[in-house]
Amino acid sequence: MDWQLSDDVQPSARVPAHLLLDPTPVPVTGAWRPGDDPGERLFARLGDLTTEHGATIPSTVVAYETWGTLNEARDNAILVNHALTGDSHVVGAAGPGHATSGWWAGVVGAGLPLDTDRWFVVAPNMLGGCQGSSGPATIGPDGRELGSRFPRVTIRDQVEAQRRLADHLGIDRWHAVVGGSMGGMHVLEWAVTHPERLGKAAVLAAPPISSADQIALNGLQLEAVQSDPHWLGGEYYDQPDGQGPHKGLALARRMAMVNYRSPDELNRRFGRGWQSSVDPDHGGRYQVESYLDVHGNRFTRRFDAGSYVRLVLAMSSHDLGRGRGGVEAALSRITAETLVVGIDSDRLFPVADQQRIAAGLSTSVSGDAPVVLSSEFGHDGFLIETDAVGALLRELVG
Ligand SMILES: CC(=O)SCCNC(=O)CCNC(=O)[C@H](O)C(C)(C)COP(=O)(O)OP(=O)(O)OC[C@H]1O[C@@H](n2cnc3c(N)ncnc32)[C@H](O)[C@@H]1OP(=O)(O)O
Ligand SMILES: N[C@@H](CCO)C(=O)O
Incomplete structure (x- = not known):
């Protein structure tokens, strides 16, 4: 890489406004502190990151949002991973005069399944994304978007960025790591790469390996x-x-x-x-x-x-078994109590994928078969069927 990011990265004034996807300058804020506004987007600078393919992303930034409060023991944190085109905005402001927004607004919040009166919920924008984390649209020191200078990243690289975010926040062990679709791929990688750093996992509508289809x-x-x-x-x-x-x-x-x-x-x-x-x-x-x-x-x-x-x-690079003796060998390393959920009408990541995950786990909460939700909404069911998904998550996190 022949570029370096400076600490005062600013969006380029030359970019037409409607192409400026994320007009927020990237001030690198400090770590989360008790009393920070819930849902306020924060940015963590996580150092140079060498990718699986050997490229370096200098001064990697991960944008994230949090809800709830990290307790003194730092053992009530839950990591929520978004899908391909999601972001850190899991839930917005709720209350009189405020519409609830965010892609899992029915799941995360006070009194909701991931109850923010109890849990400290952290949601990062994935590495390579365009909502605050380092990616092709990040402005380089020459004032231009990195574009093709931003290297290929894998699911494992994205989890490595999240591992650094956990360190940055002082979270040694997540109470749970949850996510759907591509976010479920991240959950699986967390559970295999860092089994000691999570107690529970929820993998929704995701495969253990991206298939030819x-x-x-x-x-x-x-x-x-x-x-x-x-x-x-x-x-x-x-x-x-x-x-x-x-x-x-x-x-x-x-x-x-x-x-x-x-x-x-x-x-x-x-x-x-x-x-x-x-x-x-x-x-x-x-x-x-x-x-x-x-x-x-x-x-x-x-x-x-x-x-x-x-x-x-x-997403295409996803293969939980790469370099680990295959998918089943990788799954056997998972120690987290794991909820595996499929949706019967999902034609993107069909239930057979979740069956393979559940069958390969010794810690699946539903034995060697996944929980299968009946929904006509297909893959997007994990975003839409929030009552059913929320009930399962509430039971998992305890
Ligand atoms: C974790 C993450 O992945 S976060 C990212 C998820 N979010 C997204 O992907 C954003 C894109 N949106 C979606 O994928 C979906 O809308 C979901 C999953 C978020 C929600 O699904 P649903 O509530 O079933 O919405 P649906 O897909 O039916 O879309 C509704 C829209 O389609 C519009 N629509 C419906 N029929 C038609 C039609 N014949 N012609 C044009 N527009 C139509 C509706 O007017 C509605 O528009 P509105 O949003 O302005 O009200
Ligand atoms: N609607 C989801 C589907 C992929 O899981 C997204 O766009 O991220």
Whole structure:
């Protein structure tokens, strides 16, 4: 690497406002302190990080949010890991006059399954992400986004960044580490790499290894982004008029959304309905196409294409058994009491994946089979079925 990050990293004034995904300058705050505002985004500078592939990320920054209070014994902390395009914003402000927001707002909070009156909940933005942690959109000392200079990272690299965050916060052992989808991959890596540092684990809708089928879906999405003429090898940030690989990124999201939802749900919701007054056979659109367009377009307004490519590559690299004698040998190293949850309509990470995890564990809370939730929402069920997911998590954390 021929670049170094300085301590006063600032967003570039040259970047068109609508491409500036995260306009917050990156002041490197100190560690969390009792009394800090819940849900306030903090940043930890975690030193140079050498990736599994031997590249160095200088002055790695991880953005994170916390809720609740770390007790004196420092043994009430729960790590929550987000999925591919999530962030540290698990839950926002709640109360009179405040809407509750965040991707697991029904799960984390006072009196909720991960009860913040009792637990100290920590949620980092993953390494390579675009919501505050080091990633391709990070501004380098030359005032330009790192773009392709940001190296490939793996699930293990992302967990290493989180391990450093735990050290930074003075948390030797998590009461529990939980996460869904790609976040579940992080949970598994935590449980295998640092078995002594967590008591309990929850793996939701995640596989122990990315299969050919999953890599194929990822590869198509990567191609969609990288074949956009505005991708420019990942150096697209300074194009005139805010141009960028928006079409490619939106197409990738549309492809992904199909796998996040189930055929039954899409068929029930949309059938063969038209979105327009014009018959699709004569140029109009089907409702389901419109739905995917909305999600694809919306996504380009909140996510960086370079980050997306790095994170999808990280997901494809996932193999719990790499260098450990295979998946089953790796699973046998897990000592955390583990909840494994699958969703019966998940076509992205099907229940067979969670069956393999549960069967390989000696510490699964449901024996050698996973808990299977019945939901028509497919993979996204872990985000939507918060009552069922929350009840399972409440029981796990005790
Ligand atoms: C841990 C993490 O992964 S965090 C990241 C998760 N969040 C995301 O991925 C953000 C993208 N959103 C999603 O994936 C999903 O919306 C979820 C999982 C968050 C929630 O799912 P649901 O509540 O079932 O929302 P759904 O997918 O039905 O989308 C609803 C939107 O589609 C719109 N929509 C529905 N039908 C159509 C249609 N025919 N044409 C256009 N838009 C449509 C709705 O108007 C609604 O828009 P609104 O949000 O402005 O109200
Ligand atoms: N909706 C989720 C699905 C992937 O788990 C996301 O975008 O992160």
